[in-house]
Amino acid sequence: MNSDKRAQILIAAAQVFARQGYKKASIDEIAEEAGVAKGTIYLAVRSKTELYEQAVGLEVEAWLHANRLSERADVPLATLLEAQLTDEVASVVDFPLVTWLLTGEFRRVLPERGESLEALRRRARANLLELLRRGARSGRLRRDLDLEEVAVLLQDLEAATLLFHNHGDALEDAHFHRWDTTVSALVEGLDASREAAPDY
Amino acid sequence: MNSDKRAQILIAAAQVFARQGYKKASIDEIAEEAGVAKGTIYLAVRSKTELYEQAVGLEVEAWLHANRLSERADVPLATLLEAQLTDEVASVVDFPLVTWLLTGEFRRVLPERGESLEALRRRARANLLELLRRGARSGRLRRDLDLEEVAVLLQDLEAATLLFHNHGDALEDAHFHRWDTTVSALVEGLDASREAAPDY
Amino acid sequence: MNSDKRAQILIAAAQVFARQGYKKASIDEIAEEAGVAKGTIYLAVRSKTELYEQAVGLEVEAWLHANRLSERADVPLATLLEAQLTDEVASVVDFPLVTWLLTGEFRRVLPERGESLEALRRRARANLLELLRRGARSGRLRRDLDLEEVAVLLQDLEAATLLFHNHGDALEDAHFHRWDTTVSALVEGLDASREAAPDY
Amino acid sequence: MNSDKRAQILIAAAQVFARQGYKKASIDEIAEEAGVAKGTIYLAVRSKTELYEQAVGLEVEAWLHANRLSERADVPLATLLEAQLTDEVASVVDFPLVTWLLTGEFRRVLPERGESLEALRRRARANLLELLRRGARSGRLRRDLDLEEVAVLLQDLEAATLLFHNHGDALEDAHFHRWDTTVSALVEGLDASREAAPDY
DNA sequence: GATGAATGAGCCTTCATTCAT
């Protein structure tokens, strides 16, 4: 299986899954969207379940790449983090399956694949985690933080915000105002200078 | 069809729909959950579509009843509204189909039943609307407000908040802090003393 | 089970079977037509199959009674036979299940009840057979005839004619002209004076 | 869908429909008769309704082909027509669905497909109509005749006769005697020499 | 006896999956 064709299938699958939902999406429609025969899909994946997982996985990678970290080192961590969070949330509209992953729709569709779900969510935190690690290496982060845990917290914040986004209504302005405040507060709370004083 | 048995079926349907999603839920599983035979389902409803609508409808009623208005008249409207919004949002975790209704999942599942969707959403605004009407009758609300429109706004606020709630995580505290602010601002904006001056 | 109610059910069944065909007719519709509950039907018969047989049986009896023989003895046998055939054929439009019985539709519906079919067809020949027997007793019939066989022949003639009747079209006039001829020829062929001469 | 397999399915369907009637015939039984899986049926047709129509259609074609016109030009039209009618009627015993079509059973089964019924009946008149047209071209037919209407008349005659045929019994001889007379009369009535004199 | 709610086998149809080409 040529890698291009494989990607072509997964992209088509992502589009159809986004359009129809998991159950209603049919292999027939995905094959047509991809411009291949039905059987070819089963050369790329073993089942519809795996097709869904792979499609989500590919979209996560594309989303991560679209939001990959810049190498600029002269910008304060707080600014970088806030920009990263905002960009990831804003770009997710082009990656609907990432929304499903972050908001838990994925779990409802494939309840028996919780493990796969967690792996994908973890992967989706890669950029944030890397950013935190850089902050830690440069000493700008409180040293008592579990970076994984912080990344999870930030991802949950993204998830919640992303859900807001889906409701393009009058609340959005109010929400984005609060968004700034929240992110600022969080990022400030991570600052090295706030490190808990040892108990002595 | 005995009313109790009908309710029993609708409740079972609500559980299975909540667990599996609309498409994946099977009449067989719903019948087993309800402890009746498959055919019995069709004594209560005419189709799976109607079963879904009725199950959502019943859950809306139960949710409205769980959050029915008290008759206390000595409490300020702003306080009552804020409490009502908070209660409705907090209780929705026990009524997953209400979540689907408010967040638009319903529309994805039954796109051809938009009318039914709107009717159910309207019904789900009943408590808020009644509270606003009481406020209007007692002169504590700006008279130039379209109460229906205000109720829609509040319902949208609930929908967004409710999506937050689904992520029972560390963000909750931060969120509830913002919640207070938002509701307060909204309710204050409705106050009679802010009424637009007539144009003369 | 009161005999009137039983008849009421069988008559309703006959009407619905005539309207819908065997398979499409539902016990529900028959019960409603009869003005009884579904369960009551099963006090009268054991199954839909039996209901069909009984309904046909009742209609055969009603049809035989509507065409019962007069006692006039002074009329030539040929005239009586011709009148009897014509009357039976003409009256069958009010007894649609008799049509089904005679034309074999019955056999297609209940292939495993061929025996019952034959019994009903035999019963439906009762008037003709009795007329033939009277003719035989009064010596007006060739003595070498098997009366049962002759009755079958006449019944088949009825069946064919009856099928013609179902096509209320331009052929009818032509057909009735031939009908006279055919019946005359047949009846004349039965005349005692034509009895085959012994071979000696 | 291979054309042979499609025909195989339609032929099997025709057999089962002929055996069981439309309602009682099951897709399962048809699939088994055809030696294919149930799903394969739905590669050939979209529904049981269409399967029935196509099966009738195929049988009509096979019947028309079995009775296709010879090219002999030296035979009188009356003789050709009589032979054609006799052949078509005689051969219909091998095409039971054609019987259903001509006698109106089709209409009882699929009352909502009256249009399809008419199209099939029209198609089933193709040979007769072509023969009439040849007669018209060679001047052997009254010129004031609507050939379609004449074909309908002949088809109705076939339908009625065909019903006779279904009772392979002692009446047949008598019937065929009348058949000759009727067809002769009809065909003679079509003769060019009987053409109505113009009104002047 | 009479009722009709309840049952569940059986039907048509869909679609994920397989496999001969």
Place this chain on the structure above:
DNA sequence: TATGAATGAAGGCTCATTCAT
């Protein structure tokens, strides 16, 4: 490797039949 015809399990729905009242 790629195809798509073929498969058959599974699902929504109907309706003959049963049985508690």
